[in-house]
Amino acid sequence: MEDKKLTMPMIALRGLTVLPQMTVNFDIIRDKSIAAVEQAMVGDQRVFLATQKQPDEVIPDIDGIFQVGTIGYVKQLVKMPGGMVRVTVEGQERAELLEMEKGEACCTAIVEILDPVEDDLDTIQKEAMLRILKEKLEEYGKLNVAAGREVLSPLIAQPDLTELMNQISAQFPWNYEARQSVLECRTLTEMYETELQLLLTELEVYRVKREFQTKVKAALDKNQRDYILREQLRVIREELGEENPVSDADEMKEQLKKIKASVEVKERIRKEINRFQNMPAGSQDANVIRTYLETVLELPWNKMTKDNASLKHAEEILEADHYGLEKVKERVLEYLAVRILTKKGTSPILCLVGPPGTGKTSIARSIAKAMGRKYVRISLGGVRDEAEIRGHRKTYVGAMPGRIVEGLKQAGVANPLMLLDEIDKVSSDYKGDTSSALLEVLDSEQNVKFRDHYVEIPIDLSEVLFIATANTTQTIPGPLLDRMELIEVNSYTENEKYHIAKDYLIPKQLEKNGLSKEQLNITGPALEKMIHSYTREAGVRNLERRVGDICRKAAREVLEKKKPSIRVTERNLDHYLGREKVFFDAAGNEAQVGIVRGLAWTSVGGDTLQIEVNVMPGKGVLQMTGQMGDVMKESAQIALTYVRSVASDYGVKENYFEKHDIHLHIPEGAVPKDGPSAGITMATAMLSAVTGRKVLPRVAMTGEVTLRGHVLMIGGLKEKLLAARMAQVEKVLVPAKNQPDVKELSKEITKGMEIVYIKEMNEVIREAFVPEK
The missing domain is CATH 1.20.58 (Methane Monooxygenase Hydroxylase; Chain G, domain 1)
Structure with missing residues (x-):
């Protein structure tokens, strides 16, 4: 066996094993390996090729090398750039490594050639x-x-x-x-x-x-194939060192870290992001979830603004922005005071009720400004789909969140002042009851966890200050009305309109039409005439339009006629506004039979109704004209019954009503009229016509009458008294139960008028009829 032992240069191969009869190319870069090949080329071109047990070792000892290797014949040696050498080797015989010596130049091995593989088979x-x-x-x-x-x-x-x-x-x-x-x-x-x-x-x-x-x-479809291609493209870009665009899911995760929300909310959103991340890009479901995630990540959740804690600051802003409206201002300041003391209070739902043009919307804007809150206006006029409030479920095509969530998203904070404008004009249809959907929003017990169908995650609305506006409470459903605190915004007096126009409307219209105070001056008497003779309304909307008309005509004169300044007076007012538009039916000086002045409430303020009754021979028929509604017709029937019951007390014959017809008429027949407050007026006019007794000319009255002659309380008293003042009435008969309402009115309204409180119909007759001599 001694002749089979050989000493030769050795190369320790990494991750490669050479077998006999196998030709292989490999690169070497270690100095000792290159030296071993060069030494072999000087000799018989043979080298021992053994494999390292651990490829990452530099040059291991004999224990780190497999004992069985191959003696290879170096067929070619090529030097490559960078000090690398490419070797072509042909495996010849198997050999066992006996000893290994790490020389300075190269490794040398003493090997023993192994016998060929033993043939032990038949x-x-x-x-x-x-x-x-x-x-x-x-x-x-x-x-x-x-x-x-x-x-x-x-x-x-x-x-x-x-x-x-x-x-x-x-x-x-x-x-x-x-x-x-x-x-x-x-x-x-x-x-x-x-x-x-x-x-x-x-x-x-x-x-x-x-x-x-x-x-x-x-399992692969087109969308999955696209996803794989995108992933491959991302890897290729990374390999090329190009900037890899951040995926939508990664951006959403970064946004999620920044939002202020509870742990439960963040976890729900995180699950949806992970679901979106695993979906094929471009699929319909992925687009739905992307839109949903963009919406919920834009919601403010727990992000809030700090309320202004200065009552004085709030009072100054409310006084500067609005003239009058003392009740409203007082209620807002009370709310703010409670919030300052408790640090956190349940926000009430205020409902400002009043005629159009009285400044309900602008009041809400001023409250937001006074409290330092974001202001969001949601118009509910004509909304009849429940999904407008609660949102659509996101599985539907074109789904979107409701108006409440959109309002929060628009405000960017969880505690804005949210104005629900025209809440009395929401309606219902087959898609659901909108007013019922508002119950959850406006109920402080329920809105802590308001559920929008689109968002699905409970949203806390308890920090939102809701303010609703309505022209009347009659069309608001009872359960919804019960959840709101009503604040009446009544009609303005002429004096209030004068100050509002002078302090707010005229400066606003001057700026809007590009004029300065020096270029246009509207005198006080002209403004008073404009209010009295050119507008009839509870608010100031038409008054602002008339001021705008004057400003536009003045702007034209400034440009065309080069006038440096224009002065509008009581005399030249018709030049800018035309003839007078409004005429008040002033009370006369002559007492008449069967004519009585009543007071009525309308949507644009108060008005006076001159009720006329005439008696003629006939068969006892009551004829009513003047576009009277059902309620007013019933009041007329009640009034007639009462008059018949007391007619004998005034000397009327028993068969009088069987032989006479009574015709009751309210002038301006083209204008519909209805309401329960004209009962005593019609009864007084009928009794006057039947008895022939005259009624005092400067007396007006309002109230409902019963069959027994009791006088019932009425509403809209401020507007009615304003109408009486415009008609130059000196005495007003008011139900006794309305006495607290009169005490709340400003002296400006009642000044110069005698207010008489009545309980029974006989008191009305005593005050209204001309005393008998």
């Missing part, structure tokens, strides 16, 4: 093994078609078992550990078992791989 066994190997090679070829064409065809054609196994181990793309196990085999049987095991493992790997590929291919 002919039949070899044939059986040969067939089994070829069958497995054919199976492998069916699974790996490319390998079958290039590699397997010459292997299957090989008739010799030993040669076949040598070629299999040399040509199959096994790792170095598999090849090392083949290299260390001493017999054909051991070599066969090792290679067969490796082939079976390779077959199983390819079979599983093919199953996975089949399943993935079946």
Whole structure:
């Protein structure tokens, strides 16, 4: 055995095993390995090729190298750039490493050439093994078609078992550990078992791989394919060092970190982001979830503004922005005082009720300004779909959140002042009851966890200050009305209109029309005439329009006639506004029979109604004209019944009503009239016509009458008294139960008028009829 020991240069290979009869190219860069090859080229061109057990070691000791290696013949040596050398080696014989010496130049090994693989098989066994190997090679070829064409065809054609196994181990793309196990085999049987095991493992790997590929291919659709391509594009960009755009899901996760919300809310949103991230990009579901996530991430959740804690500041703003409206201002300051003391209070739901043009919307804006809150206006006029309030479920096409959530999103904070404008004009249809949907919003017990159908996550509305506006409470459903605190915004007096116009409307219109105070001056008397003779309304909307008319005409005169300044007086007012538009039916000085002045409330303020009654021979018919509504017709019937019951007390014959017809008329027949406050007026007019007694000319009255002659209380007293003042009435008869309402009115309204409180109809007759001599 001594003649089989050789000393030769050695190369420790990393991740590579060379087998006999195998030609391989590999690159070497370590100095000792290059020196070993160069030394071999100087000698017999043979080098010992052994494989390192750990490829990441630099140059291991003998224990770190597999003991069995291959003696290789260096066929070619090529120097490459960077100090690298490419070597072509042909494996010749197996050898065992006995000793290893790390010299200064290179590693030297003492090896012993191993005997060829022992042939321990007979002919039949070899044939059986040969067939089994070829069958497995054919199976492998069916699974790996490319390998079958290039590699397997010459292997299957090989008739010799030993040669076949040598070629299999040399040509199959096994790792170095598999090849090392083949290299260390001493017999054909051991070599066969090792290679067969490796082939079976390779077959199983390819079979599983093919199953996975089949399943993935079946599951992939166009969107999944796009997703894979995008991922590949991302990897390619990373490899090329190009900037990789941040995905939508990553951006949403960054946004989620910044929002102020509870842990539960963030967790719900995070789950939706993860779901969105795993969806194929561009799919319909992904677009729905993207829109949903963009919405919920823009909501303010727990982000809030700090209320202004200065009552004086709030009072100054309210006084500067609005003239009068003492009750409203007082209520707002009370709310703010409570909030300052408690640090946190349940926000009330205020409802400002009043005629159009009285400044309800601008009051809400001023309250927001005084409190330092964001202001959001939601118009509810004509809204009839419940989804407008609660939102649509996000599974529907075109789904969107409700107006409440949109308002929060617009405000950007969780505690804005939210104005629900025209709440009395919401309606219902087959899509649901809108007013019922508002119950959850406006109920302090429920709105802590308000659920919008689109957002689905409970939203806390308890910090929102809701203010609703309405022209009347009659069309607001009872349960909804019960949840709001009503504050009446009544009609303005002429004096209030004068100050509002002077302090607010005229400066606003001057700026709007590009004029200065020096260019246009509207005198006080002109303004008073404008209010009295050109507008009839509870608010100041038409008054602002008339001021705007004057400003536009003045602007034209400034440009065309080069006037430096224009002065509008009582005399030249008709030049700018035309003839007078409003005429008040002033009370006369002459007492008449069957004519009584009543007071009525309208949507634009108060008005006076002159009720006329005439009696003529007939059959006892009551005729009513003047566009009277059902309520007023019933009041007329009640008034007639009362008059008939007391007629004998005034000297009327018993059969008088059977032989006479009564005609009751309210002038301006084209204008519809209705309401329960004209009962005493009609009864007084009928009794006057029947008895022939005259009624005092400067007396007006309001109130409902019962069959027994009791006088019932009425509403809209401020507007009615304003109308009486315009008609120059000196005495007004008011139900006694309305006495507290009169006490709340300003002296400006009642000044110069005698207010008489009445309980029974006989008191009305005593005050209204001309005393008998």
